[in-house]
Amino acid sequence: MRIFVTGASGFIGSAVIPELIGAGHQVVGLARSDASAGVLAAAGAEVHRGSLDDLDRLRAGAEASDGVIHLAFIHDFSQYENAARVDLRAIETFGAALRSSDRPLVIASGLVGSVAGQLSTEQDVPDLARNPRIASAQAALALASQGVRSSVVRLAPTVHGEGDHGFIATLIGIAREQGVSGYIGDGNNRWPAVHRLDAARLFRLALEGALAGSVLHGVADEGVPVRTIAEVIGRHLDLPVVSIPAEQAGEHFGWLGRFLDADLAASSALTRELLSWQPIHPGLIEDLDQGHYFRDPS
Structure with a gap:
């Protein structure tokens, strides 16, 4: 076609x-x-x-x-x-x-x-x-x-992989700027990828x-806890991992603060059944641990 x-x-x-x-x-x-x-x-x-x-x-x-x-x-x-x-x-x-x-x-x-x-x-x-x-x-x-x-x-909300300039890359950039890898509240809210x-x-x-x-x-990934994402970022950047109070999220995370505390767990079971679609590439945490997100931006 x-x-x-x-x-x-x-x-x-x-x-x-x-x-x-x-x-x-x-x-x-x-x-x-x-x-x-x-x-x-x-x-x-x-x-x-x-x-x-x-x-x-x-x-x-x-x-x-x-x-x-x-x-x-x-x-x-x-x-x-x-x-x-x-x-x-x-x-x-x-x-x-x-x-x-x-x-x-x-x-x-x-x-x-x-x-x-x-x-x-x-x-x-x-x-x-x-x-x-x-x-x-x-x-x-x-x-x-x-x-x-x-x-x-x-x-x-996170489509990840090498060359990503979206949410995860932005979150890593914020961690570099702020000197801490942050999450909002208890960080148990889930983030699909x-x-x-x-x-x-x-x-x-x-x-x-x-x-x-x-x-x-x-x-x-149906839902990766945001705190887990922050912990991986903190480990790779050698930064402390901290909770950011909800009232300070806008100041700390900028525009990302309006999305980052959402609990957006989602299933793709019906999609997989309808189209025989099976994800085969690394999940978010595995992809982060491959290191390409943390290359020196300069």
């Missing part, structure tokens, strides 16, 4: 491209910059110039494809609601291009908005009031009744075989 991929040059997308090509698919990647275009071309993908807010270019890419994998998102948490609106418009555009074709649309979503303190499953309905990005997932699933084979992959290569395979399997309206969980 000819697959249009947004976010194709990103951390997850750069793993999805070889996964798709290795399975015999042709990849067309959205590129906003010359640098992204170069990365895509080097990976063997065709380049489609455009951006998430250029709806005409998104429509053209989707119309010329046999399916779409939508990974791109504006990760500016100071303007999160605006980023969610841009994402929703993009999905609506893909839906209009793919309507009544039975072509697949697979989108990346997240677990924030799930009920805290319990093991979230694919059957749970997240709270839109807690995460405006959920509107995008709802819009994608609604397309299943309009002749689009749409599915939603709720990714663990998945290796980027396992996530990439899940996106391919969803593209190839997920039923219309499927909700899938990209989760390998």
Whole structure:
């Protein structure tokens, strides 16, 4: 199939491209910059110039494809609601291009908005009031009744692996700056995770075989206690591991403080059953212990 991929040059997308090509698919990647275009071309993908807010270019890419994998998102948490609106418009555009074709649309979503303190499953309905990005997932699933084979992959908040610049890399950077490896409260809240290569395979399997309206969980570690993560970071950086009071979390952790105390344990049992997906790459703690997260940033 000819697959249009947004976010194709990103951390997850750069793993999805070889996964798709290795399975015999042709990849067309959205590129906003010359640098992204170069990365895509080097990976063997065709380049489609455009951006998430250029709806005409998104429509053209989707119309010329046999399916779409939508990974791109504006990760500016100071303007999160605006980023969610841009994402929703993009999905609506893909839906209009793919309507009544039975072509697949697979989108990346997240677990924030799930009920805290319990093991979230694919059957749970997240709270839109807690995460405006959920509107995008709802819009994608609604397309299943309009002749689009749409599915939603709720990714663990930590997609890890070499080259990660997300939550874990940020937490390590904060520990370096603060001189302590911190967690909030007792640190028993759980943080799901998945290796980027396992996530990439899940996106391919969803593209190839997920039923219309499927909700899938990209989760390998159901929930690693945040204190355990802090302890591993402290050990590798030779820093004390300390509890940060909740009222000081914003000052200590910055934007990450609004997420780090969430208890987001999640299961992927139904996903594994539906698509025969089995994570095979290192879990979060094993990946941290490989040491690549702690190389001298200078």
